Amino acid sequence: MAKTDKKYGAELSQREAEEIREAMKRASTRLMDEYITRMRRAWPNRPDVMQYFDDIAMLYGTRERELLEAKEEGRKIVGYTCMFAPIELILAAGAIPVRVACGIYDAVKLGNRIVPVEVCPVVRSTIGIGMVGLSPFLELSDALITALTCDGMTKLSEILSDKKPVWTLCPPRLKDSPQSTQFWREELKAVKAKLEKLTGTRITAKRLKSAIETMHRATRAFKRLQEIRRNIPSVIMGRDAMLVNQTVMWDDIERWTAKTEELCLELEKRVREKVWACQPDTPRVMLAGSPAIWPDNWKLPNIVEEASPQGVIVADEFCFGDRFLYDPVGVDEWTMDDMFNAVSERYLLPSTCPYFTSEDGNEDRINWLTAMIKERRVDGVIYHVFRGCMLYAMEYMRIKRALDRINVPIYYLDTDYTREDVGQIKTRVEAFLEMLKSRVEL
C-alpha cells in the first residue's frame, strides 16, 4: 500500500459530493435565513449595524468571496479547529485565520459513515463537511492547525490530515508546571516555523507586535460589548451577542473590531436612554458546556429566547463564544522573546477547557464561572452537553456542587446534532425558566 493512500477514506465520488453539497448548501442557507429572521423578530428595535454581522454569518456569501479573492492575490489561509491556535502568529505571518468547526446538523449523517454515532457530533459533522466540501473555510485553507485536546479533536486531526496539511499542537494536560509552559512554547515555535515556511514571511518582532495590537483592539471591542451585557435589563438579546462573538472567528478581524465598536456605541446610547431589548424581569441565563456553534446549534438559544416565559442569554462559557477573546496577551517588554512568551502563555494558562486538570484543585473553570455569574448577574445556568462529550459531561457534578454553594440553579441538558429533541428541550427549558422567574420574583 502506498504511503499516500488515505487513512480513513473520508471522501465521496465527485458527483455524489457535489449533489449532496448543493442540497445541503441550499438547506443550510434557508436555515440561516430563518434563524436570522427569528432573531430580528424577537428584538424589534435591533440595531442596523447587526445586519453586517448577519451578512458575515451567512457562511456562503461575502466572506467566501473575500477569501477566494485573497487566495488569488497569493495570500495564505490557515484554518484552525480549536481555541489553542495562536491567532497572533497566524496574523504576523501574513496569513488569514479562519475557524473550521462545523455547526451543521445534516453533515453528521456523512460523518456517521466514517466514525460511530457515539462520537462527539461536532467531530462527526466536521468530517461530514470535509467529505462534501461544504465549508468554504475548510476547503480554502492551505493548512490546518489542530489541537490534540479531547479524544474527538485528536482523531479528527488525523482524519482531516487526509485532506489538508495538518499542524498539530499538543497542550499539556497539567498546565501549571514550568515544564508545561516550556513544552507549549516549543510547540508554538514549531508552528511558527511552519507558518513562516507556508507564507514565505518571517515573523519579525515588528510584525508580531502589530498582530498583538490587532488582537488587543479586537479584545477591547469584545470586552466593551461584554460590559454592556452586564446591564439589567438587557439592551442586547443573547443570540445577537453570540452571533457577534462567533463571527470574529471567520471574519476580517480589523473590520469586525470596527463594526463591534459601532455596535457598542449604539448600545451604550441605549443604556443611557433606557431602550431595553426585553423586560426587566426576564430571567438571565448563562449557557455553559459544549459550544453551540452557528448555525444549527442556535436550536437551544432559540428555545431559550423564544420560550414563554422568555429568557435572555447574558453570558456563555463556549470556546466558540465568550471565551474566545476573553484573555488578552500581556506583553511586558516588546522584545521578540517576551512577546512570544506572552502569546504562548496566553493560549495555555488562562484556558478553562475541561481538557485540563490540576494537582492543585483545578479550580480555574469554577472561578471563571463564578466570577462571570456574579459579574453578569446570572439567574440560572443551562449546562449544554453533546452526547459523547466526555469532558464536559464528567465535570458537571463538580460545577453543580460549586453553583449549589452560591445558590445558582443549574440544569443539565444533553443533546445532539438533531432537531428531533426540540420538543423535549422546550419542555425542560420552559420549566427551568419558570423556576428562575419565580425565584427572581421572590
Next chain:
Amino acid sequence: MWLQILSEILKLTVFAGLTLAGILVIIIWKRDLKTKVTYMRFLVQAAAMVAFYLLFSYTTELLFVLVVIFLLSIFWGRFFCGWLCPFGFYMDLVAALRKTLKIRYWNLQDGLNKILDKFRYALLALFVFLPFMLGEIEPWQWPLAKFLAGPFKPISVLLSPVEPLVIPWESTIKVYGVNLSYPYASVIAFYSGESYALLCISIFVALTLASSFVVRRFWCRFCPTGASFSVLNRFKPFRWIPLLRLNKVEEKCTKCGICKRVCPAQVTDVYEQKGGDIKTSMCMLCLRCVELCPYEDCLRLNLAGKTIFKSRNWLEPSKIE
C-alpha cells in the same frame, strides 16, 4: 543654624512639591494604563536619589530622616526597595537601556531563585556580625562619616544602597576633583584595603551593572538591606505588622501567569497563592503585576486593609459599576 535648617527644609519642600507635580502630570497625561504606574515609580525613584544626595550633604542632625525611612519599613516592607532605593534605580535604568535596545532578559532558574531567597538572610546575618570581628578603621573627616564608620558598622552595610554617586567627603575614586562613590563602595574599600580598593570597586560596579543588564534587579535578590526589610514578612509571628500588602480576589484570577512573568524579582507567590493577602517576602511592591493584570479588580494594593490601587482592564477600563 536654625535658619539654615529651615532653609534646607524649605528646599526639600519645594523639591517634594515638584515631584508631586510630576506625578500628577503623569496621572493625567499618560493614557497607556500599562505603564502609568511604572512611570510614576521611575519619577519617585529619581526624586529619591536626588533627595538622598541632598541629605548626605547635611549635618548629622537631619539624618534622622534616614532613620525614619528605615523604621517605616516596618510598616511598608520592601516598598523602599521598589520606590526609593537608588541602587534599585540604577538597576532599573540599566533595564530601561536594555529594553530600548530590545534585548531580552534572562530569568534565574526557579531552584536558584528559591535558594537565593533563603540565602540572603544568612548573608544579612553575616554582614551584621562580621564588622564586630574585624576591628576599627581610620575615622574620616565629617561627623557624618564618623556616624557611618563608628562602632555600628553593620549600619554602613545596611545604608550602602543609599550611598550617592557623588559624595561630599574623600573617596577612593576621584575624577576631576569630584569624589565619586557607588553603593557598597565604602564597604568594599574597607574590606579590600588601600591598594586593592579601586580594583575591587571597579569589579563590583561592572558585575552589578552587567548582571542587572541580564537579570532584572539582580542585587535585590540577595541584598542584605532588602533582607532586613523582608524579615517581618518572612517569619510568621511578624506577618501582621506590614500595612502595605498585595491582595488577590481568587475568583477573578484566571491563572494567566502574567503577574509571574512580568515580576522583576521573579516572585511566584502572587501567581501561586489562592485569594486573600499575598504572603511574600521578596516582593518589592513595584506594582508591575497589579499594573499588568488584565482583569478588573483581581490584584490589589491594600494599605491597612483599604484598597488604594487595583488592577483594571488596561485595554479599556470599566465604565459600569
Next chain:
Amino acid sequence: MTVVAGIDMGVQNIKVVLLRDGEILSHGLAPSGFEPEKAARQALQEALEKARISLSDIKHVAATGVGVELAPMVNSKVSIVSADAMAAVYLFPSARTVIDVGAEESRVIRCDGKGNVLDFALNERCAAGAGAFLEAMARALEVRLEEMGELSLKAKGTASISATCVIFGESDVVSLIHKQEPKYEIARAIYDALAERIASMIHRVGLEPDVMLVGGVARDVGFTTALKRKLETEILIPKYPELAGALGAALCAMERVGGSRR
C-alpha cells in the same frame, strides 16, 4: 364565586380539574388518542357536567403537560414541573420532594413550602423511566398491567432486571422466564428496576422529606411498594394521583385571576 380550570394534556390521558374559590369542584378524564384536542373538550365537558356549571362560568383556563400546544381554549400555560409543585403543596403542605411518574415522562421536583420549584430533573429521552416501561414489561410477562402490582407483593426479591432500556428489559424478562423464575419474582424485579431509575433521578436533585408521589403510576401498589423500599422512607400519595398536573394548572389559573394559591 371564581371558577377556574386546569387541563393536563398528558400523553395517554387528558385530565381536567375545576376549582371554585380555591377548592376542588370536580374533575374529568379522557384518553388522548389521535385527537387530543377533542379529548380535552370531552374531559372538560365531563368535569362541567359533574359540577353542574357551564363553560361560560369558567374565568380562566390554564394548561400544562407534554401536549400543551394542542390544548383548546387556553388562557395561559404553565410547565408540568411548576404545576406538580403547586399541586403537591396544596394537597400535602409538608411535601418537599415530588415524584411524578407519567406514561412517557417522569420528573422529580424539589420545592419549598410555597410550592416554588427549587430544582428538578426529568428522565432522559427514553421512556424506560416511566409508565411505558411497565406496560412493555407486563406484555413481555404476559400479565395484565392492573394485576401485576398485586402479583409482585408476594415476591422476596430473588430476581433482577436491567433498567437501562425497555428493549433490554424485555430481553431480561424473557431470559428470566426461561430460567423458570416465578412470575411474581419477575414482577417485583420489574418494579424494582423502575424504582431504581426513579431513585437515581432523585439523587440528582436531592431528597428532602416529605416525599410525595403523583402521576398515574402512583396507583400501582407494586410500584409504590418498591419505591418505598428503595427510598426507605414514607411516601405521601393523594387520592387521585393522576390529577396532580391538572390541579396544579388550575391553581396557576387561580393565581392569574388574582386569587392566592390557598
